[in-house]
Every structure is written in C-alpha cells, then in structure tokens.
Amino acid sequence: MDSLRKTVVIVDDEHDILDLVSLHLERAGFDAKCFSNASDFLDSLEETLPDLVILDLMLPDMHGTEVCRRLRSSDRTSALPIIMLTAMVDESDRVTGLEVGADDYVTKPFSPRELVARVRAVLRRTLLSEKDKTVIDIGGRIIIEPERFRIKVDGKQVDLTSTEFRIIKILAEAKGRIFSRRQLLETLWHGEKFVFERTIDVHIRHIRQKLGDAGSIIRSVHGMGYKLEESG
Numbered sequence: 001m002d003s004l005r006k007t008v009v010i011v012d013d014e015h016d017i018l019d020l021v022s023l024h025l026e027r028a029g030f031d032a033k034c035f036s037n038a039s040d041f042l043d044s045l046e047e048t049l050p051d052l053v054i055l056d057l058m059l060p061d062m063h064g065t066e067v068c069r070r071l072r073s074s075d076r077t078s079a080l081p082i083i084m085l086t087a088m089v090d091e092s093d094r095v096t097g098l099e100v101g102a103d104d105y106v107t108k109p110f111s112p113r114e115l116v117a118r119v120r121a122v123l124r125r126t127l128l129s130e131k132d133k134t135v136i137d138i139g140g141r142i143i144i145e146p147e148r149f150r151i152k153v154d155g156k157q158v159d160l161t162s163t164e165f166r167i168i169k170i171l172a173e174a175k176g177r178i179f180s181r182r183q184l185l186e187t188l189w190h191g192e193k194f195v196f197e198r199t200i201d202v203h204i205r206h207i208r209q210k211l212g213d214a215g216s217i218i219r220s221v222h223g224m225g226y227k228l229e230e231s232g
Contacts (some may be wrong), residue, residue, distance in 0.1 A: 007050040008098075009053045011036075011041045012054075017085075018036065024112040028119075030148050033050065037059055037062075041067070052082070052123055053080060054065060056085045064084060068102055078160075079159070081123065085117055103163045112202060136173065138175075141153065144172055151168065160206075160210060167207060171218060172228055176229060178225050179227065180225035184200050184225070184226070
C-alpha cells in the first residue's frame, strides 16, 4: 500500500452505497475501507486511524450522531475529519450533524464526484492547518498551535473539529478584521459551492461553547459577520 495515499472509511449499511463510494474514492487515488455498522467501525479504530470518515446517520446498531459524539469525546479521535451522509433534507437536520461535530454533510441521493470533491476539500483544510508552525497567542490566555492542531485555554487543551480549528485560526490571524459568512466559507472551502452560510453560525456557536467564558473573544457584528477581539 502506498504510504502517501490517504485512507477514507465509509460507514453505511447500504452495500450499494459502500460499493459506489469506495469505487470512486479508489479511482481518485484514495484507499477505501468499508463498514456496515458502527460497532465494527469503532472497534477498528483501536488498531489504526483513517484520514477521514464518511458516516451515515441511519446505522442499524447506533445512530450516526452518537458515533460522531463518541469520536469527538475521545482525545485520540477528536480531530478526525467527518463527513456525514443523511437522507434528511431539512436544513435543521443537516445542522444537527454539524452540531455534534461533523465537518461537512452530504444528502442522499448524492453525486459520487461531489462527495470525492468534499473529501478533498476537508482533507485540504486539515493539511493546511497541520503545515502551519506559527503559534498564535491571544492575550496570553488562548494559545493556538497549528502544527500540533491544538488550542489551549488557560493552559487546558480544548478539542475542536478540523473546521472549528480553521475558523478560529482564520479569525485569530486577522484580529479585529470582520469576516462575513461568505468570506469564511470561501476561505474554508476555496470557492466550492456546496455549503450554506448557516454552517458558519453552527461552527461559531460550538467554538464559543468549547472555549467557555473565553469564547467572548469571537464577536458577532450585526449584518456583517464575525471578528476576533483580544479584549473579549
């Protein structure tokens, strides 16, 4: 196996979807591993971690949101990129996936080519964060270490998803600058056209919650967007 190839795990109880997605991922240069239930997938993580997970919401033994919560609550898997698959079409249902820590979502039926594009986009964001070695100090209270994909508040590590990490890093690198939702989306997804602006609101809310009272450094600017102010 080529050590440079990224491994993507697909967790879905529909074998046709497993076959279809794995075929397109492998054609795109990824290694694909398939699981038809949550238990087998979670057990597999004891041995090795993939580079990204495509996770169906409706699994036979555990709901996808619960799987996502378990991944985010473990230090070992808290930063593992997750794309959720869902047959639900309501925006509120899609937001639920983001609220439990997914980095992106895809609704069924979906285009395999679009799904592969989203996989590339999420992995690219993660890679950009990992390559940056500049430590960002926000008022001596919040320390962002991009190389280690780590953020600390008052010396205590806070676990963020890859997308949440990228958002606070973007805001912190331009303290005081206002970013509209559209600007943040374009920076995160590099102009790819398959996310809605409310996604940013969900991620910002999570970041604030995880930072605790330090989350007030991220300010909402009515009608404009968000900015980071060190005096928050």
